[in-house]
Amino acid sequence: MAVERTLSIIKPDATRRNLTGKINAVFEDAGLRIVAQKRVQLTEAQAGAFYAVHKERPFYGELVSFMISGPVVLQVLEAENAVAKHRDVMGATNPKDAAPGTVRAEFAESIEANSVHGSDSLENAVNEIRFFFAETEIVG
């Protein structure tokens, strides 16, 4: 299986509740390595562009507002099969559907304030990592 990189975002509901370390412990226990990390306040333009794929969805405006409501932690995670591994440990988008022990089951407040984002394919991971990180900021 190939070593992959995936984009991870710890969202404002989680940074507000001081959960960055607890969430990253779940990722690291699953074998994901944090090879880049920065805590930032996204601008409306950045959040809007990052979620442009959802532009026509009814929740787009609220999603962008939520993502700029406080700091986020942007991360690159590396492991064999990182994209699927990360999605497994995050759990389903809606915490009501998330399996016990997953980050969203443990920590998410709602489908919108769902604590974490992860790339949904290797192709999107490459693009999402490039959106936030220069290659020189990623140290494996």
Ligand code: CMP
């Ligand atoms: P994320 O993995 O960051 O990708 C898109 C986000 O949109 C998703 O997590 C949720 O936070 C949000 N989202 C998806 N569906 C809904 C919905 N029905 N209502 C509000 N937010 C949603």
